[in-house]
């Protein structure tokens with residue numbers, strides 16, 4: 425059987441091709457992909473600066489997917505044909521030092537759907553049973569496709585030290601910033617401030633629950649925070665820009681956690697004054713992929729308590745997916761999802 429897929433052939437080279445539908449093993453599941461989101465990581469891979477993992481073309485990218493179970497291997501018991509599922513793309517070995525010490529994100533022989541093995545920008549994907557997560561009947565498939573980015577955000581939030589009554593500054597109102605903002609509220613923040621230069625994104629931020637939105641270009645963010653907050657306990661940087669990261673460190677309150685969530689290029693550097701870190705006892709941290717958070721992402725989605733679909737600005741067909749990679753305008757607006765059927 426053949427299927428259509430978008431194949432990554434090397435930096436700046438994508439092609440829609442007919443390829444074989446992969447065979448499934450006894451513990452595998454063949455998923456008919458419904459939606460697959462375009463992630464910042466995919467763009468980094470496309471541009472040739474690597475993502476979280478080493479990528480060897482040819483490869484079908486795509487790791488933010490939902491789909492319908494088409495076929496199950498002989499030993500599969502978790503799901504059946506017709507079920508709505510998502511796939512946790514990061515398949516850890518369970519045997520190495522890091523897997524054995526509650527740090528599976530650093531697994532030494534991780535398999536990554538869409539990064540080291542074929543992913544979701546195709547009509548079908550084969551995934552091992554343990555990577556497949558079932559949604560409650562009636563869950564919307566577009567929402568389900570957001571499980572993976574949400575799981576990454578949940579791991580980030582786990583490391584943000586947000587406590588009840590915290591004041592949280594989110595820098596960057598892209599899809600990730602808008603999800604982080606909502607998770608911060610869910611985690612007990614009393615005040616969430618969103619800093620974002622694009623007016624439409626600030627508006628969406630307000631709709632999704634920001635207590636205050638600031639245009640960091642036209643307004644003096646520091647002054648706004650001084651007038652409206654007691655102490656910024658957590659800053660979540662979702663831009664991945666060295667200048668914004670430096671600002672995040674300056675704007676953080678006393679005893680604050682600064683979460684560097686936005687991905688910079690591999691060679692980016694920041695200027696930090698240790699004196700500032702010292703006087704404020706800052707905890708500067710970051711978050712790598714999605715360990716132990718996929719199940720909770722499913723729960724959060726099923727709870728309906730956060731809105732993960734309003735951050736989606738475009739839904740395109742596979743035939744038009746290459747233009748999403750070629751044209752930065754698409755991504756500047758927000759999240760793009762490829763609709764397979």
Ligand SMILES: [Zn+2]
Pocket residue numbers: 463464465487488572573
């Ligand atoms: Zn991703």
Ligand SMILES: [Zn+2]
Pocket residue numbers: 516517518519520521522523524528530531532533534
């Ligand atoms: Zn491992």
